[in-house]
Amino acid sequence: MKDIQWTLYRSKISYFSGKLEAYLKYKNVPFEISEINRHSFNTIYKHTGVKKMPAMESNHGDWLFDTTPTIAWLEQQYQGVPVIPDDPALAFIALLIEDYGDEWLWRPAMWWRWVPMGSRRALGWIIGSEIIEEKLGRQAGWLFAKRQMHEWLWDDGVDKTNEATVRDMLFREFDFLEALLEDQPFILGSHPSVADYGYFGSMFRHFGNDPDSAEVMRMQAPNTYEWLARLWNAKQHKLGDQTTLIEPTADYWQPLLDRIANDYLPYLEQNAAAYISGEKRFNYKGKHINFNKTKTTHYRVWCYEVLQQKFQNLSQNDRKRVTDMFQQVGGATSLSHLNSDVVISGMNDIYKIPIKAGEKRPIKTNLAVLLGGQARN
Numbered sequence: 001m002k003d004i005q006w007t008l009y010r011s012k013i014s015y016f017s018g019k020l021e022a023y024l025k026y027k028n029v030p031f032e033i034s035e036i037n038r039h040s041f042n043t044i045y046k047h048t049g050v051k052k053m054p055a056m057e058s059n060h061g062d063w064l065f066d067t068t069p070t071i072a073w074l075e076q077q078y079q080g081v082p083v084i085p086d087d088p089a090l091a092f093i094a095l096l097i098e099d100y101g102d103e104w105l106w107r108p109a110m111w112w113r114w115v116p117m118g119s120r121r122a123l124g125w126i127i128g129s130e131i132i133e134e135k136l137g138r139q140a141g142w143l144f145a146k147r148q149m150h151e152w153l154w155d156d157g158v159d160k161t162n163e164a165t166v167r168d169m170l171f172r173e174f175d176f177l178e179a180l181l182e183d184q185p186f187i188l189g190s191h192p193s194v195a196d197y198g199y200f201g202s203m204f205r206h207f208g209n210d211p212d213s214a215e216v217m218r219m220q221a222p223n224t225y226e227w228l229a230r231l232w233n234a235k236q237h238k239l240g241d242q243t244t245l246i247e248p249t250a251d252y253w254q255p256l257l258d259r260i261a262n263d264y265l266p267y268l269e270q271n272a273a274a275y276i277s278g279e280k281r282f283n284y285k286g287k288h289i290n291f292n293k294t295k296t297t298h299y300r301v302w303c304y305e306v307l308q309q310k311f312q313n314l315s316q317n318d319r320k321r322v323t324d325m326f327q328q329v330g331g332a333t334s335l336s337h338l339n340s341d342v343v344i345s346g347m348n349d350i351y352k353i354p355i356k357a358g359e360k361r362p363i364k365t366n367l368a369v370l371l372g373g374q375a376r377n
């Protein structure tokens, strides 16, 4: 890896860009930033087949994309304290929290960015100027805001009956993070793990940044606000290699474990079932929230497949350790479903990285995506 220099294609307000960038800084991975624009977005699409940021290109022409496999791959290449814990049961928990942060907190992040008018105007203008151009930024941003609200809220199962619950998902995360971060610097103890990076996407570039939610965070969640800066500025060499990992057993963990076992995993499972039976939408039912006619998302079938596979690769003893962590919140059923037949998304080959320079992948580009973008994969 010595002679490799990376270019990170990113935006300074993107959820997943913030997640990856913090990891690269922590691990001292050599990279320079290329701010996204509509041309580089299409370059990413042409090389990876997915029009999403962030993506990384090496000086040898290899590509990495999608933050979860990217971090997992970089972990194999760059030395130092792992962000995926060596203990297999804790590694599974960390990856599960990463996935929850990535996918489940996306919806409240959409609410807080696009519904309050101050955030909508500010962020719309920034995104519009980045992707379209300065002169048309305001108009483009307005259209983008409409697209995001439609795609992730009003046409995706959010309505008058559950909108306040979606908004308040932020406060439920603060309840957990504030108590935990009062006790320890990072989510699983002394050092950052993928659990921190999973949370960082929504917390750093959205909740801690967007005008409305950032003020709420400053007033109601100062430990979380402090952790954002701590994680953004974390460096392996400063923290040293003596790690202390803390199992998720304290009382303040229970509501999060409850949401994971009784909202998020059932969501992934119901989404996968809908996908397999060819339904484009399904009525999601969880413990704390329901989404009627939510869109079936192929990518999240893959998320479930990966989690099932990882759970099943654990030893019997580690599966029991993980299951026991969810015992108090009645998580046995969801955990046992992770252990049943693995769903097949057919996406493993798409997300195999790196894409080597000159490698021929059957990447199809679609005109609508080239011109209009790709909200979902």
Ligand SMILES: N[C@@H](CCC(=O)N[C@@H](CS)C(=O)NCC(=O)O)C(=O)O
Binding pocket: 014, 015, 016, 017, 051, 052, 053, 054, 065, 066, 067, 068, 102, 372, 373, 374, 375
């Ligand atoms: N699973 C992907 C998600 C990447 C993603 O959704 N990126 C957003 C920006 S944060 C994007 O590029 N969206 C394109 C669009 O909405 O058109 C990852 O982990 O990298």
